[in-house]
Amino acid sequence: MDLKEESFIQLSMPAEAENSLLEMTPERVRQEIERYKELCSALEQDCVELQTAKEAAEQRTRELWKEGEYFHKHLEQQMSVSRVCVASCQETIHLAKEERSRLRQEKQMLEKRLEQVKRRGLTEDLATLLPSLPERKMVFKGQVTDKEDVSTLTLTPLIHYPLPGGSALITFEKPEVAQRIMELKEHVVELSHGEELDKCRVRVRAEPVELLLPSALEISLSRSCRRILVSGLPSLGIPEETLLDKLELFFSKTKNGGGEVETLEFLDDTSQVMLSFVQDGVAEQLIARGCVQFPIRKAKYEIKISPYVSGDITSLQLRPSRCARTVLLSGIPDVLDEELMRDALEIHFQKSSRGGGEVDALSYVPEGRQAVAVFREDVG
DSSP: OHHHHHHSOOOOOOHHHHHHHHHOOHHHHHHHHHHHHHHHHHHHHHHHHHHHHHHHHHHHHHHHHHHHHHHHHHHHHHHHHHHHHHHHHHHHHHHHHHHHHHHHHHHHHHHHHHHHHHHHTSOTTHHHHOTTSOEEEEEEEOOOOSSSSOOOOEEEEEEEEEEOTTEEEEEESSHHHHHHHHHHOEEEEEOOOSSOGGGSEEEEEEEEEEEEEEEEEEEEEEEEEEEEEEEOOOOSOOOHHHHHHHHHHHHTOGGGTOOOEEEEEEOTTSSOEEEEESSTTHHHHHHHHOEEEEEETTEEEEEEEEEEEEEEEEEEEEEEEEEEEEEEEEOOOSOSOHHHHHHHHHHHHHOGGGTOOOEEEEEEEOTTOOEEEEEOOOOO
16 A cells, blocks of 8 residues: 555545446446547547648748748839839930920021021021021122212122132133033043043033022111221322321321321221221211321322211022033042143133133132132123
8 A cells, every 4th residue: 555655646536436436347447448548549639630730830821921021022123113113204204394395495496597587588697507608708889978869889799609629610701601511511521632542531520600699788887986987098109007007196196186096907908997086076076077188208188087887787688699601610630730630621621622612710629628719790
């Protein structure tokens, strides 16, 4: 009994249960044991299934967590790409709006410019609109009187025509010769008259010379209060600088009705001098006198004093014009000396058998060089 007490833990149970247990037979005990074994086995099986279900749930949880992380990263990437796309689209839209605004302004400016061109007949800012056109220099000759019937203003254009290298201008005495040369268009010019004739020919093109001449002109004139125009100066063979010095000395003296001179210069292509004073009123007094006695070389000459009138062109209309007697030759190779080539061209185009005639003038510019031809009014 002592060993039993040391080996087992005594559990207290109710008296009724203890009495029932004492009353059970060995067979009944074995049945109860078997039943509890089955219950224990069922519980163990349930534990195994629960453990398997738990592990499957944990595995699924881990998979779902990984899927969530993947979708989260993918979503962030998509959102980042979307933000970049939105920013790019916004920038593109902004640039498109700016471009549209710029094009609208440019269109308005061009429409305004076109309207000005239509209204003024291609006169305003001609150098910008037609940069390939030749420069033109104009000399205005006219008289201003106190009478109501003022003399008509005469316009004499001096047209500067750029001449590129490898070209020539040839002027014939008769317009029909020039017309005939242009109709033939291409000409084969013989450069020598030796035995090897085929090796000494060049082919040149004949083209008309197109110019723009003024057809209508409007000028806004303004009279200067400090400048005068001095004309009627004697032709004594005196250098221009010496004559200008004498004029400045004369008009600087108050006894001659003058004052301090600011500037003076000869006008282009004229024998007239523009003289400017520092103070107001001096020019008006001299203009009122009309003429003064100008001493030079122990003699006195009467010179005329007129108002200095400056003008701005407010409207200029041009008309295309073709030179009647001048032809442009182009495509001339640089195979001869300048003088020899000029002689060869003149000899060729003087021959009536080649469609030519009497040559009035010929200017040749070799390749690699440039020149400017000046066209004047043909009074012949």
